[in-house]
Amino acid sequence: MEIKTGEYNVWNEGSIIHYEGTLRLSGTDAYQPILELMQQVLAEKPQNVVLDLTQLEFLNSSGINLLAKFTIELRKHPDMPVKVVGSSKIPWQSKSLPNLQKLHKGVELVIV
Amino acid sequence: MKTFGDTARINGSGAFAMRITISDGPLGVSWQHASETCEFLGDVFALHHAKQGADYNEARHSIVYLVNELLENAIKFRVPGTISVDCSLHQGNFELTVSNDTEAEVASRFQALIEEITSRDPGELLIERIEANAADENSSGSGLGLLTLMNDYGARLGWDFRSSATGGAVMLSTHAALTLN
DSSP: OEEEOSSEEEEEETTEEEEEEEEOOSSHHHHHHHHHHHHHHHHTOOSOEEEEEEEEEEEOHHHHHHHHHHHHHHTTOTTSOEEEEEOTTSHHHHHHTHHHHHHOTTEEEEEO | OEEEEOOOOOOOTTSEEEEEEEOOOTTOOOTHHHHHHHHHHHHHHHHHHHTTTOOHHHHHHHHHHHHHHHHHHHHHHOOSSOEEEEEEEETTEEEEEEEEEEEHHHHHHHHHHHHHHTSSOHHHHHHHHHHHHHHOTTOOOTTHHHHHHHHHHOOEEEEEEEEOSSTTEEEEEEEEEEEOO
């Protein structure tokens, strides 16, 4: 599955979901196709889920809310390991990704 | 005039400053104006800040994020008219004011939201509102952007509302200040 626009790309390889580019869509409705891609990965009952954000240069607050919503859905699968990978070169990730761990203790956050 | 939060301005006439006016013209004001304006201001102000030996990447990102969030709100909730964006930087203190007209009813709902999000610790409120938002499919997540700015970026925010020159609208100015490293 993939959503590619040039400005941003989101795709999955098995249970690894990759995000790339600049995401500043206008709100919950605009983010719905991306949320659906993430939910489809979850629907295949993977053994683990990885969110790879290391190429996502910018994410507005509506997008951060999308990650938060999905993290809350992941709590319904308490035994499934969840890894969120960010980059130290992209400042928003060190600032905002720790909030995901506050929502779900099972999230392993790795900033590379 | 009604004032909320921290509207104090420190930067004076010695600051590096710029005003951008986004006018309604034949092409109209669109979502794209938020990203173009914030990228431009991020470049200009971070370059200026980096001349003092500061971290360009970190400063640029914080400025872009802040300007984008406030402009997204202005574009979403404005009535047709001009949006003005005033920025200044002095010794690492970045100040921003975004002004636009909005409907009186929208302004009054926004005032209630401001009272709520400035009443307690922004970190706790951010998590609470994310939880409430996830539980309600119809929720738009309003306030999350402002709470993210306060909690994750340490932004100091303030608002003032005054009668607009253009009829029944209210002129809203959102003030923000950030300490850049």
